[in-house]
Amino acid sequence: MPTPPLAGGLGGPAALRPLIDTVLTALHDGATLRDGPLPAGGPDTVTPRTRTATHPLIPDHGTGPHHALRNLVTALAAGAADPAHPHCAAHLHTPPLALAAAADLAASALNPSMDSWDQAPAASALEADLTTALAAEIYPHAPSPDAVITTGGTEANQLALLLARERHGPVQTICGANAHHSITRAAWLLGLPEPVAVPAPTGTLDLAALDEALTELHRPLLVVATAGTTDTGEIDPLDAIADLCATHGAELHIDAAYGGPLLFSPTHRTLLHGLDRAHSVTLDLHKLGWQPASAGLLAVPERHHLTPLHHHAPYLNADDDTEAGLPDLLGRSLRTTRRPDALKIAVTLQALGRTGLADLIDRTLATAHHLADLVTKNPALDLYDHPTISTVLLRPTGADDHTVATVRRTLLQRGHAVLGRAHAEGRLWLKATLLNPHTTPQDLQALLDLITDTTADLLTGTTTDLPADHLTRPPATPTATHPTPHPTESDTPR
Amino acid sequence: MPTPPLAGGLGGPAALRPLIDTVLTALHDGATLRDGPLPAGGPDTVTPRTRTATHPLIPDHGTGPHHALRNLVTALAAGAADPAHPHCAAHLHTPPLALAAAADLAASALNPSMDSWDQAPAASALEADLTTALAAEIYPHAPSPDAVITTGGTEANQLALLLARERHGPVQTICGANAHHSITRAAWLLGLPEPVAVPAPTGTLDLAALDEALTELHRPLLVVATAGTTDTGEIDPLDAIADLCATHGAELHIDAAYGGPLLFSPTHRTLLHGLDRAHSVTLDLHKLGWQPASAGLLAVPERHHLTPLHHHAPYLNADDDTEAGLPDLLGRSLRTTRRPDALKIAVTLQALGRTGLADLIDRTLATAHHLADLVTKNPALDLYDHPTISTVLLRPTGADDHTVATVRRTLLQRGHAVLGRAHAEGRLWLKATLLNPHTTPQDLQALLDLITDTTADLLTGTTTDLPADHLTRPPATPTATHPTPHPTESDTPR
Numbered sequence: 001m002p003t004p005p006l007a008g009g010l011g012g013p014a015a016l017r018p019l020i021d022t023v024l025t026a027l028h029d030g031a032t033l034r035d036g037p038l039p040a041g042g043p044d045t046v047t048p049r050t051r052t053a054t055h056p057l058i059p060d061h062g063t064g065p066h067h068a069l070r071n072l073v074t075a076l077a078a079g080a081a082d083p084a085h086p087h088c089a090a091h092l093h094t095p096p097l098a099l100a101a102a103a104d105l106a107a108s109a110l111n112p113s114m115d116s117w118d119q120a121p122a123a124s125a126l127e128a129d130l131t132t133a134l135a136a137e138i139y140p141h142a143p144s145p146d147a148v149i150t151t152g153g154t155e156a157n158q159l160a161l162l163l164a165r166e167r168h169g170p171v172q173t174i175c176g177a178n179a180h181h182s183i184t185r186a187a188w189l190l191g192l193p194e195p196v197a198v199p200a201p202t203g204t205l206d207l208a209a210l211d212e213a214l215t216e217l218h219r220p221l222l223v224v225a226t227a228g229t230t231d232t233g234e235i236d237p238l239d240a241i242a243d244l245c246a247t248h249g250a251e252l253h254i255d256a257a258y259g260g261p262l263l264f265s266p267t268h269r270t271l272l273h274g275l276d277r278a279h280s281v282t283l284d285l286h287k288l289g290w291q292p293a294s295a296g297l298l299a300v301p302e303r304h305h306l307t308p309l310h311h312h313a314p315y316l317n318a319d320d321d322t323e324a325g326l327p328d329l330l331g332r333s334l335r336t337t338r339r340p341d342a343l344k345i346a347v348t349l350q351a352l353g354r355t356g357l358a359d360l361i362d363r364t365l366a367t368a369h370h371l372a373d374l375v376t377k378n379p380a381l382d383l384y385d386h387p388t389i390s391t392v393l394l395r396p397t398g399a400d401d402h403t404v405a406t407v408r409r410t411l412l413q414r415g416h417a418v419l420g421r422a423h424a425e426g427r428l429w430l431k432a433t434l435l436n437p438h439t440t441p442q443d444l445q446a447l448l449d450l451i452t453d454t455t456a457d458l459l460t461g462t463t464t465d466l467p468a469d470h471l472t473r474p475p476a477t478p479t480a481t482h483p484t485p486h487p488t489e490s491d492t493p494r
Numbered sequence: 495m496p497t498p499p500l501a502g503g504l505g506g507p508a509a510l511r512p513l514i515d516t517v518l519t520a521l522h523d524g525a526t527l528r529d530g531p532l533p534a535g536g537p538d539t540v541t542p543r544t545r546t547a548t549h550p551l552i553p554d555h556g557t558g559p560h561h562a563l564r565n566l567v568t569a570l571a572a573g574a575a576d577p578a579h580p581h582c583a584a585h586l587h588t589p590p591l592a593l594a595a596a597a598d599l600a601a602s603a604l605n606p607s608m609d610s611w612d613q614a615p616a617a618s619a620l621e622a623d624l625t626t627a628l629a630a631e632i633y634p635h636a637p638s639p640d641a642v643i644t645t646g647g648t649e650a651n652q653l654a655l656l657l658a659r660e661r662h663g664p665v666q667t668i669c670g671a672n673a674h675h676s677i678t679r680a681a682w683l684l685g686l687p688e689p690v691a692v693p694a695p696t697g698t699l700d701l702a703a704l705d706e707a708l709t710e711l712h713r714p715l716l717v718v719a720t721a722g723t724t725d726t727g728e729i730d731p732l733d734a735i736a737d738l739c740a741t742h743g744a745e746l747h748i749d750a751a752y753g754g755p756l757l758f759s760p761t762h763r764t765l766l767h768g769l770d771r772a773h774s775v776t777l778d779l780h781k782l783g784w785q786p787a788s789a790g791l792l793a794v795p796e797r798h799h800l801t802p803l804h805h806h807a808p809y810l811n812a813d814d815d816t817e818a819g820l821p822d823l824l825g826r827s828l829r830t831t832r833r834p835d836a837l838k839i840a841v842t843l844q845a846l847g848r849t850g851l852a853d854l855i856d857r858t859l860a861t862a863h864h865l866a867d868l869v870t871k872n873p874a875l876d877l878y879d880h881p882t883i884s885t886v887l888l889r890p891t892g893a894d895d896h897t898v899a900t901v902r903r904t905l906l907q908r909g910h911a912v913l914g915r916a917h918a919e920g921r922l923w924l925k926a927t928l929l930n931p932h933t934t935p936q937d938l939q940a941l942l943d944l945i946t947d948t949t950a951d952l953l954t955g956t957t958t959d960l961p962a963d964h965l966t967r968p969p970a971t972p973t974a975t976h977p978t979p980h981p982t983e984s985d986t987p988r
Contacts, residue, residue, distance in 0.1 A: 003857065003931050004846065007595035007786070008578025010525045013518040019596035020514055024507040027603055031504045038615055043819055050619040057627050057840050062847030065593035072620070072841050073600040076834070079616020080604045084502030091809070092831075093613045094605065099559035101501035101602040102513035106567040108595040108786035108838075109521055110574045111588065118912050119587045121532055122573020125544040126566070133551050151645060152831040162683065181807035182830060189656065189828065191685025230809055286831060292501070292602035293833040313675040315585075315724055315914060315925070320899050325537055326906075334683065336648040336676060337586075337780060339787040340570070344602075346551050347566050352498065353556030363497065405814050412820075418612050420809060431809070437497050 004065060007109040016109060022069045030077020037085035039078060040415030046079050053078075081418050086443035087450070089432045090420035092230070092258055092284075096292040103347035104292055107340050114149075114338040116316040117327045124329055127342035130349075135299040137263050138283065139276045142301035147283075148309070148332050149341050150296035153257030154182035156282035159298045159309075159334070160253040161186045161222065163280060166308035168220035168251075174198060174213050175224035176205035176236060180255055183224050195224070203234040203385075203424060210241065214248035221250035227272055228258025231422035231431070232384065233391030235259055239274030246277075254278040257296070259389055261288040265358040268365060271388065279305070285345055288361060288389075288435065295341050306331065360437045364390050368434040371444045380452045384424055393422055393429035394448075396455040401428035407454050416450050498559060501603035510603060516563045524571020531579035533572060534909030540573050547572075575912050580937035581944070583926045584914035586724070586752055586778075590786040597841035598786055601834050608643075608832040610810040611821045618823055621836035624843075629793040631757050632750075632777065633770045636795035641777075642803070642826050643835050644790035647751030648676040650776035653792045653803070653828070654747040655680045655716065657774060660802035662714035662745075668692060668707050669718035670699035670730060674749055677718050689718070697728040697879075697918060704735065708742035715744035721766055722752025725916035725925070726878065727885025729753055733768030740771075748772040751790070753883055755782040759852040762859060765882065773799070779839055782855060782883075782929065789835050803828065854931045858884050862928040865938045874946045878918055887916055887923035888942075890949040895922035901948050910944050 005015035039046050053075040062068070081088050084095040112120035114127060127149065135145035150156040157180065164171045172193050175183045178200035187195050196217065198209045205225060214221065223245050225236040238254060245252040254275055260283035262268040263275070275281060285295035300306060310331035317328040330336070349357065368390035375383040375394045384393030395404050404421070408430055411417040420431035430451065499509035533540050547569040556562070575582050578589040606614035608621060621643065629639035644650040651674065658665045666687050669677045672694035681689050690711065692703045699719060708715065717739050719730040732748060739746040748769055754777035756762040757769070769775060779789035794800060804825035811822040824830070843851065862884035869877040869888045878887030889898050898915070902924055905911040914925035924945065 003854065004850070005592045006578040006589045006930070006932060007592040008525075008574075008576045008589050010522065012525070012578060012592060013522040015592040016521075016596055017518060019592055020518075020599060023596050023600050024510060024514075027510075027600060028504065028507040031502075031506070038612070043611060043615070043619075043821055046615045047619040050616040051623055054620055054623065054840065054844070056844075057624055058631070058843045059847045060849060062845050062850040065596075065841075065845045068841045068845035069593060069597060069600075072837060072844065073597065076600060076606070076616050076620065076837060077604060079619070080502075080606060081613050081615055082502045083605060083613075084500040084506060090612050091607070091610065093607050095500045095502050096602060096605050098499045098501040098506060098509040098513055098603075099563060101599065101605075102510055102517050102559075103563060103567065104602040105514060105595065105599045106517050106521060106563075106570060108590060108598040109592075110571060111577060111590050111595075111780075111786045112570070112574060113585070113587050113787055116585065117537060118532070118584050118906055119575050119577075121537070121540045121575055122544040122570050125537075125541040125573070126548055126570065129545055129548065130551055137552070151829050154828070154830040158828075180830075181805065185805060185828065190683065284831070286605075292605045293607055293831050294829075296831075311675065311679060315916060318899070318915060320896075321903065321915075324903055326903070327537055334648070334652075334679065335645050335788075337646040337778070337787050337790075343566060343570060346548065347559075347562045349552045350548070350550075350566065351556050351559045351562035353553045355554060356498070356556040360497065402814075405812070409815065409818055409820070412612055421812060421815075422809060436500070438500060 008111065012109055019065055019069060022066045023073050026070050026073035027077050030074045031082065033078040034080065036415045037088035037418050038081040038412065038415050042413045050075050050079050084436065086436055086439040087417040087447050089434055090418045092287045092433055092435065094287055094290050094435045097290045097348060099351050100291050100344040100348045103344040107343045112340045114332065114340055115330055115336045117329060120340065123340040123342065124327060126346055127340060130342045130346050134297060138281050138299045139301040141276065144303040145299065145301055146303040146306060147297045147299035148306060150298055151294045152286065152296040153180065153255060153282045153284045156257070156296050156298035157182045157255055158186040158189060160280040160282065161190055161192060163305060163308055164222040164251055165190055165192060171220045171222045172196065172217055173222050173224060174210065174217065176200040176226060178203060178205065178229045178231065179224055179226050180230055203229065203232045205236040205241065207237060207240055207244065211244055214244060214250055219249060221248070222253060223250050224253045224255060227254055227256035227260065227275065228389050232393060232424055233258065233387055233389040235271055235388055238272065239277070242274050242277035251279045252277065253280045255282045257282045257284040258287050261285065261361060262389070264354055265361040267362050288364070289348065290360065291344055291348065295345055309334065363437045364434060367439050367444070368392055370441055371432060371434065374444055374448055378448060381448065384429055390434040392432045392434065393424055394432070395427065395429045396452065399455060403455065403458060404428045404430060406458055407451060410454050410458065411450060417447060502605065506603055513559055513563060516560045517567050520564045520567035521571050524568045525576065527572040528574065530909045531582035531912050532575040532906065532909050536907045544569050544573050578930065580930055580933040581911040581941050583928055584912045586781045586927055586929065588781055588784050588929045591784045591842060593845050594785050594838040594842045597838040601837050606834045608826065608834055609824055609830045611823060614834065617834040617836065618821060620840055621834060624836045624840050628791060632775050632793045633795040635770065638797040639793065639795055640797040640800060641791045641793035642800060644792055645788045646780065646790040647674065647749060647776050647778045650751070650790050650792035651676045651749055652680040652683060654774040654776065655684055655686060657799060657802055658716040658745055659684055659686060665714045665716045666690065666711055667716050667718060668704065668711065670694040670720060672697060672699065672723045672725065673718055673720050674724055697723065697726045699730040699735065701731060701734055701738065705738055708738060708744055713743060715742070716747060717744050718747045718749060721748055721750035721754060721769065722883050726887060726918055727752065727881055727883040729765055729882055732766065736768050736771035745773045746771065747774045749776045751776050751778040752781050755779065755855060756883070758848055759855040761856050782858070783842070784854065785838055785842065789839055800825065857931045858928060861933050861938070862886055864935055865926060865928065868938055868942055872942060875942065878923055884928040886926045886928065887918055888926070889921065889923045890946065893949060897949065897952060898922045898924060900952055901945060904948050904952065905944060911941060
């Protein structure tokens with residue numbers, strides 16, 4: 001076999017062209033084979049089928065690029081839960097825009113690494129401008145807003161806790177019971193005290209309980225509020241929380257991984273009032289920004305807040321190189337090698353502009369409101385609440401939690417729909433996180449029909465196409481390693 | 495503007511095709527404009543040019559996808575340090591294979607997220623098989639080898655220290671003075687004691703000094719050895735270090751980010767003897783594996799060693815879902831949303847096979863040996879040593895450190911070559927990290943000619959094409975935040 005061609009250089013584009021043609025054909029073939037939001041049959045079917053199609057992963061003699069691309073990409077597409085399908089709506093799992101995926105190809109081909117200027121001359125300039133511009137969207141009145149690009153909200157939240165730790169020592173984090181799991185995980189990682197969870201009985205952080213916690217706990221304190229919760233897409237009362245933090249001398253981090261991009265919508269940005277009072281803000285453009293993973297951000301109002309990330313490695317940022325004018329980029333991340341995620345984000349923002357992005361956001365939120373309206377009109381379904389952003393919780397009227405969980409798994413198992421789950425008001429709900437701006441009212445009605453039909457099937461026992469154990473398995477016995485997190489969740493079969 | 499199309503679904507490939515055509519044309523145009531390994535002029539030229547070409551990043555009204563892609567991708571390519579150019583050889587900054595970059599497009603288009611099965615049915619099966627297969631390459635005799643995919647060696651090293659901390663509490667890390675900077679950074683991040691640095695006067699960790707440190711320090715201890723150092727590409731005496739660790743009851747982590755893929759070469763794998771005695775191993779396939787960033791791995795000999803990463807988030811891995819057979823993937827990373835980097839790696843391994851990958855590795859190492867031979871034959875250049883992997887240190891004969899640093903910056907400034915720098919034997923060297931399997935002997939000779947010609951220019955003062963301050967700037971004054979790390983480095987101008 002001749003030495004396989006590289007993606008870069010003058011010859012790269014010509015080498016890529018036929019390979020990409022194979023990839024696009026395989027993506028289409030895989031989607032045709034799948035024929036729905038995800039393959040039917042669950043892991044018991046998909047895992048062995050994928051394994052067979054891709055075996056052997058490390059052959060002695062290669063099968064050549066076209067065969068391997070056709071083989072593996074077809075298998076991946078045939079076995080995908082494709083967020084571009086309107087019935088794939090479980091998670092904050094966005095369907096990427098074609099233009100963003102196309103831009104990301106250039107990042108792969110050129111392979112700039114963001115840890116030193118001499119690996120990314122133009123990419124580092126682009127990233128610096130983009131992070132400054134995005135930080136200024138979040139902190140329009142701050143003296144020197146800045147941001148660093150992360151692998152997502154989880155890393156951004158981790159950095160927020162790390163920066164607080166470096167400013168104040170072993171800071172005590174206080175977050176709502178509605179906060180993302182990454183807050184607790186970050187505290188564990190960083191050797192910080194376990195976060196104190198303030199109740200959020202109505203879905204948002206309870207202000208009286210927060211006031212009490214701030215009064216009782218010793219400083220230094222870091223409050224984490226959420227703008228767009230994972231379970232219900234609600235937004236904590238940011239401005240009132242900022243007031244309490246100011247009163248008690250606590251710092252505030254806002255996890256706006258989900259809700260942050262509402263800033264681009266003149267219609268919806270008022271939902272984020274108070275966001276710019278935070279010491280740091282998490283934002284993910286691989287959620288309401290339609291980027292392929294990953295496109296996370298941590299923003300701060302003043303550039304010098306990022307100083308604790310500065311780091312010295314003579315091969316990357318020797319003093320005399322820095323002194324001679326080579327930018328020192330190592331302190332822009334905890335990673336070293338780092339992909340230029342700024343490119344796809346910048347292409348998207350320039351291609352769409354503020355108005356185009358606002359249109360996508362407004363369209364998506366309107367879709368969610370329409371789904372909620374359809375639920376309220378359907379006597380077989382209960383609605384949790386009208387959505388704040390684009391998360392709609394619903395459940396079959398009168399169903400117990402076990403049935404709700406089984407409806408979700410049955411839809412998955414049949415390959416009919418990918419819905420999430422969330423606890424609220426002591427009950428389990430089906431969760432539809434709408435992120436697809438192309439979803440139509442007909443798609444939404446079809447999704448509700450799938451839910452009600454599946455519920456009826458389950459309750460009348462006409463689910464003979466499913467393995468019995470997926471429906472009648474007895475409640476899980478909690479183990480030491482996996483304690484039941486929500487004692488309110490009833491697993492008792494009807 | 496109509497709602498822009500998505501990358502996924504049945505219509506995605508057709509939407510992607512014209513956009514990708516624009517990207518490939520822009521990559522070619524940018525490479526033509528650049529006409530070399532990197533643009534000339536340094537940051538003072540590249541940064542404003544990039545800024546002008548890409549301004550405004552967030553316009554009110556979008557310019558449309560083709561304009562934005564053409565504009566930004568051309569700017570990025572024109573301003574790239576392209577590792578596919580044979581004279582771009584500073585860092586472990588690989589030129590990706592076209593087939594790997596093409597595979598990565600499918601990851602962007604489908605956007606599976608690896609944190610739950612219902613976002614990545616086939617991708618999670620593929621990742622599980624791939625990580626098991628790669629771990630078995632590293633630990634061929636272990637009972638249940640496993641690995642997790644990381645953003646690179648930095649995250650893998652961080653996980654290694656984290657796993658040791660979770661097993662033993664506040665573990666004391668001992669590493670060589672030749673270890674990667676990420677070891678120290680990981681200890682800081684995790685709240686662990688600062689690593690003890692054992693001397694590595696000849697480039698590899700000194701065994702007597704390690705023995706002494708292991709004797710003096712209190713357990714629990716974690717020794718970090720390096721297989722492929724950043725500065726010289728040398729490999730610590732792994733087997734002897736494993737013996738010392740066994741004697742003293744210390745654990746061993748091996749950072750084989752660079753050298754690990756030598757396992758695939760029957761010719762060179764003996765260099766890694768002892769690798770499988772480590773409690774964990776870091777490996778980066780975005781170095782000697784020709785993947786676009788990122789493609790890191792942390793491997794362990796027994797699956798249960800990864801248990802401390804297990805994590806519970808009811809929306810992703812509810813007990814009853816796990817009990818019903820949905821795989822629990824959240825514990826495969828500290829990240830939540832996570833790109834399927836397994837795809838490009840699997841495509842590469844299947845396309846090339848062991849023999850094809852071994853051929854790339856052998857070819858690259860032969861290139862490095864050829865460069866070293868050329869240096870030894872050149873009276874104007876000194877060679878540090880024959881390369882162990884593919885890193886060649888050289889310096890103009892008789893030059894002082896300031897001249898060496900200036901030669902490097904001059905080559906960068908002129909857009910002629912991207913070379914790294916490293917300290918060894920108390921002196922500063924130019925570093926060529928060869929990772930391009932297409933580099934020819936003629937390319938290498940031309941690179942050496944560039945070095946000797948530039949040195950002659952500098953020493954005879956014929957460098958009028960450069961801004962004066964890039965050559966005559968006085969030595970940097972060490973600051974509190976950036977102390978000079980190597981007191982042996984002389985910055986005194988001649």
